[in-house]
Amino acid sequence: MRSVLECLSRKGSGLSLLSTQNPVRRLSGIFVALAISLSSSTVLAGWTDPLDTPAAATEKAHQTLLLDVTRAGDRLVAVGAYGHVIYSDDNGQSWKQGKVPVTVTLTAVDFADAQYGWAVGHDGIILASQDGGLSWNKQFDGYLANEALVAAAEKRTRELEQQQTEATDPQLQEDLDYQLEDALMALDDARYDVEQGSTKPFLDVLFLSRNDGFALGAYGMLFRTRDGGKSWHDIAADLPNPDKMHLSQLAVLGDDWLIVGEMGLVIRSRDYGQSWERLELPYDGSLFGAVQSGQDWLVFGLRGNVFTSSDHGDSWRQLPTGSEQTLLSGSVARNGAVALVGNAGTLVTLERDNVSSTPLIRIMTLEGRSGLAAGAAVGDGWLVVGEAGARAISASEFKQSVGE
Structure with missing residues (x-):
C-alpha cells in the first residue's frame, strides 16, 4: 500500500505561513483528498458527530499521523489525526x-505568542488555546462556515442586482450580467454545501497578533477574524481566484503576503491584504508551501518542484533539488537554512554560503520512508512530523545520512 502522503500528493496538507518573526514556523502540506473523504457525512448506527466528540487520551498520540508543528514560545506544539494535539x-x-473537544483531523496550527494559539482542520473546525496548547475550545466549524458563505453570496447577488438596475451603459450592463450569473451560481453552490453539512476542510491558519488571524483551505475558502476568533468573516471574494482553487498556505514573506495553492496558484499582497494580485509562475502543478530565506522566496509542491524569486515574486526560476518526491512543508532555521519535507520520508535542505548564489542542496531519506508533513528547526537539527508521528533529527544523524 502506498503511503498516505503519496496517495494524497495531488493535494497535500494544510497551509501555514512563515513569519519572519518566527524563523522555525511550520509550513504544513495539504491533505484535501483525505479531508474530503473523511469529512463526508456518513450516517451509521451509533454515529456521533466528531465535532461534538472530545479527542481520546492516549499515550501514543505522538506516534500517530501528525500534519503540522509550530512553536508556542519555546514549546513545540503538533496537531494531527483524531483531534490529537501534543506539546x-x-x-x-x-x-x-x-x-x-473534537476528534476531527487537525491540519494546521499557529501561535501568536507563547500562550495564544489556533488550530484548524476537517469539517471547517477552528480551535483556540490560551494556555500554550494545553487545552482548546471550539470557535468555529463547517456549519457556521456554510452559513457565512451563503450570507456572503446572498449579499453579493443583491449588490449586483442593484448595480444592474442602475446601470445605463450597455457594456457595463453586459459585464454585470456575467458577474450576476457567476454570483447566482456561487449562491447555488453555497446552499448546496449547507445541505451536505460541514464537509470542507481548512488547511492553514495564520495569526498576526492575538486578534488578527486567517483560516484558509479547500475550494478557495478564506476567513479572517479581527477579534481573536470571536467572529469569522468570509473574505474569499478579495482574491483573484474565480475558480475556487484550493488554497494551501498563506505566508508572510517580509512585508509581503503570499498565498499558494493548486494548479500553480500564487497570489501576492503588497499592502497587508488590502489588495491581491495573481503572479505568473512557469509551472501549473499544485504548490503546498512558501518560505523566505534571506531575500529569496521559495515555493514548492508536486514532484519535488521548487521555484525561487529574488524580486518579491515578479520573476521565478526553478531550483533542481534532485528529488522527485512531492514536497509538502518547509521550515527555516535561524541561520537561514531551509528544510523541505514530503513524501517517502524525504528531507531536502538548502543552504547558501557567501560566495555562490546557488544553494547547497542535500537530501535525506528517513528509514521506513514514512511520509513527512511538516517540520521545525530544533537546535542544530530538525523536528519532523508525519505518518509515523514526531521525530527529532540531529545534525550528526543528518550528516551521516548524506555521507558527510
Whole structure:
C-alpha cells in the first residue's frame, strides 16, 4: 500500500505561513483528498458527530499521523489525526497530550505568542488555546462556515442586482450580467454545501497578533477574524481566484503576503491584504508551501518542484533539488537554512554560503520512508512530523545520512 502522503500528493496538507518573526514556523502540506473523504457525512448506527466528540487520551498520540508543528514560545506544539494535539517542552524528546473537544483531523496550527494559539482542520473546525496548547475550545466549524458563505453570496447577488438596475451603459450592463450569473451560481453552490453539512476542510491558519488571524483551505475558502476568533468573516471574494482553487498556505514573506495553492496558484499582497494580485509562475502543478530565506522566496509542491524569486515574486526560476518526491512543508532555521519535507520520508535542505548564489542542496531519506508533513528547526537539527508521528533529527544523524 502506498503511503498516505503519496496517495494524497495531488493535494497535500494544510497551509501555514512563515513569519519572519518566527524563523522555525511550520509550513504544513495539504491533505484535501483525505479531508474530503473523511469529512463526508456518513450516517451509521451509533454515529456521533466528531465535532461534538472530545479527542481520546492516549499515550501514543505522538506516534500517530501528525500534519503540522509550530512553536508556542519555546514549546513545540503538533496537531494531527483524531483531534490529537501534543506539546513538548524539551525539543521533542518527550510529549504530552492537550485536551481537545473534537476528534476531527487537525491540519494546521499557529501561535501568536507563547500562550495564544489556533488550530484548524476537517469539517471547517477552528480551535483556540490560551494556555500554550494545553487545552482548546471550539470557535468555529463547517456549519457556521456554510452559513457565512451563503450570507456572503446572498449579499453579493443583491449588490449586483442593484448595480444592474442602475446601470445605463450597455457594456457595463453586459459585464454585470456575467458577474450576476457567476454570483447566482456561487449562491447555488453555497446552499448546496449547507445541505451536505460541514464537509470542507481548512488547511492553514495564520495569526498576526492575538486578534488578527486567517483560516484558509479547500475550494478557495478564506476567513479572517479581527477579534481573536470571536467572529469569522468570509473574505474569499478579495482574491483573484474565480475558480475556487484550493488554497494551501498563506505566508508572510517580509512585508509581503503570499498565498499558494493548486494548479500553480500564487497570489501576492503588497499592502497587508488590502489588495491581491495573481503572479505568473512557469509551472501549473499544485504548490503546498512558501518560505523566505534571506531575500529569496521559495515555493514548492508536486514532484519535488521548487521555484525561487529574488524580486518579491515578479520573476521565478526553478531550483533542481534532485528529488522527485512531492514536497509538502518547509521550515527555516535561524541561520537561514531551509528544510523541505514530503513524501517517502524525504528531507531536502538548502543552504547558501557567501560566495555562490546557488544553494547547497542535500537530501535525506528517513528509514521506513514514512511520509513527512511538516517540520521545525530544533537546535542544530530538525523536528519532523508525519505518518509515523514526531521525530527529532540531529545534525550528526543528518550528516551521516548524506555521507558527510
